Amino acid sequence: xxxxxxxxxxxxxxxxxxxxxxxxxxxxxxxxxxxxxxxxxxxxxxxxxxxxxxxxxxxxxxxxxxxxxxxxxxxxxxxxxxxxxxxxxxxxxxxxxxxxxxxxxxxxxxxxxxxxxxxxxxxxxxxxxxxxxxxxxxxxxxxxxxxxxxxxxxxxxxxxxxxxxxxxxxxxxxxxxxxxxxxxxxxxxxxxxxxxxxxxxxxxxxxxxxxxxxxxxxxxxxxxxxxxxxxxxxxxxxxxxxxxxxxxxxxxxxxxxxxxxxxxxxxxxxxxxxx
Amino acid sequence: xxxxxxxxxxxxxxxxxxxxxxxxxxxxxxxxxxxxxxxxxxxxxxxxxxxxxxxxxxxxxxxxxxxxxxxxxxxxxxxxxxxxxxxxxxxxxxxxxxxxxxxxxxxxxxxxxxxxxxxxxxxxxxxxxxxxxxxxxxxxxxxxxxxxxxxxxxxxxxxxxxxxxxxxxxxxxxxxxxxxxxxxxxxxxxxxxxxxxxxxxxxxxxxxxxxxxxxxxxxxxxxxxxxxxxxxxxxxxxxxxxxxxxxxxxxxxxxxxxxxxxxxxxxxxxxxxxx
DNA sequence: CTAATAGTGTCTATTAGACAGTATGTT
DNA sequence: AACATACTGTCTAATAGACACTATTAG
Numbered sequence: 001x002x003x004x005x006x007x008x009x010x011x012x013x014x015x016x017x018x019x020x021x022x023x024x025x026x027x028x029x030x031x032x033x034x035x036x037x038x039x040x041x042x043x044x045x046x047x048x049x050x051x052x053x054x055x056x057x058x059x060x061x062x063x064x065x066x067x068x069x070x071x072x073x074x075x076x077x078x079x080x081x082x083x084x085x086x087x088x089x090x091x092x093x094x095x096x097x098x099x100x101x102x103x104x105x106x107x108x109x110x111x112x113x114x115x116x117x118x119x120x121x122x123x124x125x126x127x128x129x130x131x132x133x134x135x136x137x138x139x140x141x142x143x144x145x146x147x148x149x150x151x152x153x154x155x156x157x158x159x160x161x162x163x164x165x166x167x168x169x170x171x172x173x174x175x176x177x178x179x180x181x182x183x184x185x186x187x188x189x190x191x192x193x194x195x196x197x198x199x200x201x202x203x204x205x206x207x208x209x210x211x212x213x214x215x216x217x218x219x220x221x222x223x224x225x226x227x228x229x230x231x232x233x234x235x236x237x238x239x240x241x242x243x244x245x246x247x248x249x250x251x252x253x254x255x256x257x258x259x260x261x262x263x264x265x266x267x268x269x270x271x272x273x274x275x
Numbered sequence: 276x277x278x279x280x281x282x283x284x285x286x287x288x289x290x291x292x293x294x295x296x297x298x299x300x301x302x303x304x305x306x307x308x309x310x311x312x313x314x315x316x317x318x319x320x321x322x323x324x325x326x327x328x329x330x331x332x333x334x335x336x337x338x339x340x341x342x343x344x345x346x347x348x349x350x351x352x353x354x355x356x357x358x359x360x361x362x363x364x365x366x367x368x369x370x371x372x373x374x375x376x377x378x379x380x381x382x383x384x385x386x387x388x389x390x391x392x393x394x395x396x397x398x399x400x401x402x403x404x405x406x407x408x409x410x411x412x413x414x415x416x417x418x419x420x421x422x423x424x425x426x427x428x429x430x431x432x433x434x435x436x437x438x439x440x441x442x443x444x445x446x447x448x449x450x451x452x453x454x455x456x457x458x459x460x461x462x463x464x465x466x467x468x469x470x471x472x473x474x475x476x477x478x479x480x481x482x483x484x485x486x487x488x489x490x491x492x493x494x495x496x497x498x499x500x501x502x503x504x505x506x507x508x509x510x511x512x513x514x515x516x517x518x519x520x521x522x523x524x525x526x527x528x529x530x531x532x533x534x535x536x537x538x539x540x541x542x543x544x545x546x547x548x549x550x
Numbered sequence: 551c552t553a554a555t556a557g558t559g560t561c562t563a564t565t566a567g568a569c570a571g572t573a574t575g576t577t
Numbered sequence: 578a579a580c581a582t583a584c585t586g587t588c589t590a591a592t593a594g595a596c597a598c599t600a601t602t603a604g
Binding site: 022059060072074078099104105110113117 | 277279281282285286289291294295296297298299333334335336337346347348349350351352353354374376377378379380381385386387388390392
């Protein structure tokens with residue numbers, strides 16, 4: 001069958017040009033939590049969950065916002081690329097990173113055939129020290145879902161971006177659902193799809209894993225933690241229920257957060273190794 | 276910044292060779308359920324869940340077993356490739372297919388840099404009519420997990436393949452866990468990783484989606500369905516509990532399965548649209 | 551004192567687990 | 578009749594949801 005007699009011989013003579021080649025990129029959706037100041041000394045600062053976007057300074061999609069990303073190098077592990085880009089963009093190493101989905105429609109990039117593997121990263125903003133690149137900005141995320149249509153609004157200091165995506169249920173012949181862009185006038189490429197996939201993933205995983213703690217500082221109050229859950233799940237939770245569930249994942253410290261115009265609250269830490 | 280004045284002009288002059296290119300493949304893990312005859316007229320045929328492997332007839336990994344797969348064509352959507360291969364391999368269209376994970380270590384293929392996106396397919400064997408290609412075979416899957424080590428045994432009519440994989444927990448800095456091959460003497464490439472990822476995915480999704488029904492014939496008894504759940508979850512379930520849970524997903528028909536040496540049982544169908 | 555959040559007790563409703571029992575076919 | 582599986586009833590344990598209550602601070 002083969003004209004070679006051994007694996008070594010085959011490999012020595014292998015012509016790597018027999019199969020078509022393409023470029024690959026990676027896109028990273030970086031989630032974090034931000035505080036918004038509130039003009040009432042009694043009230044807690046309202047939290048928002050947010051995503052990091054960068055403004056494209058060249059074609060294609062010049063001046064539109066997109067997720068940070070870049071090309072995969074030929075001698076770089078797939079996962080090394082998002083790690084490299086993340087370090088470039090945030091100046092931090094050791095960020096939680098997980099693979100999301102690989103997008104590969106033929107025409108997803110106007111330049112040429114590019115397949116992109118997207119990753120989701122979670123970060124505690126306090127680790128950043130505002131050392132962002134100048135073309136990057138945090139956008140607060142709000143989304144509203146009804147009848148399988150997801151409306152997403154991204155808000156930065158000086159811009160509001162919106163897009164609309166449809167969940168397409170494919171009746172058991174392919175993935176449980178896929179997304180399709182319905183309206184989008186501000187985000188480059190197919191990145192609205194990556195953003196909603198990220199939101200979905202985070203929303204699901206927050207319920208059965210401990211990934212939230214990657215977005216939390218070392219010490220936090222249960223009220224703060226609950227707020228983050230509520231943001232991501234997009235619904236209010238009842239205090240006693242929340243505390244019951246979370247109690248196994250955190251340890252109370254003897255530190256107390258005061259100066260808030262109301263009863264002070266204990267600070268907690270993440271308790272590892274309960275799953 | 277850019278030397279072009281419009282997106283069109285940029286694209287017209289775009290040199291697609293500026294970024295390094297690589298080859299991409301897809302690997303498909305096809306799960307199904309098979310009956311094993313039992314030599315007691317009263318007993319039910321024992322079910323096994325099984326996976327389709329093909330024997331490599333050329334280098335690299337000549338004569339080893341691997342998952343069906345192939346190269347992605349430059350003008351073919353990423354998802355079209357597994358569909359094409361699945362149709363080739365089984366002669367059936369409309370098979371449940373979902374993306375699993377993209378593997379991309381630099382040295383995962385001895386020939387050259389190849390990134391592979393794996394997919395999981397579920398199929399009801401009765402649709403096949405034994406129209407398999409000659410180099411393909413079904414292997415029954417058994418696995419045993421302890422202390423984050425998964426032992427997998429794949430058994431066909433005339434061969435037994437085994438491998439061992441470790442779940443590496445990465446303490447919040449990357450995916451919840453990744454797998455690492457510990458022992459493997461019979462499966463080509465990094466396909467043991469794809470196989471365990473598929474098992475994990477199926478095991479998780481069977482609990483909160485309806486994907487099992489893709490592996491079931493149109494009519495089935497609740498006993499049969501329960502057996503499939505037990506196989507995949509790798510544990511016994513209690514009848515009343517199982518029936519309570521499943522009741523919302525199935526409809527009883529007036530068909531009855533008789534001739535089994537014991538009380539006959541009603542046949543059920545999948546009831547769509549309950550999630 | 552008041553507004554605002556922190557934190558707990560408890561009752562109820564729902565769901566999951568366990569076991570025992572009855573039903574009904576084939577040989 | 579005996580075996581094997583089909584199917585149901587019911588008791589108990591565990592979990593989730595709801596609400597009301599007490600606690601504590603800054604201003």
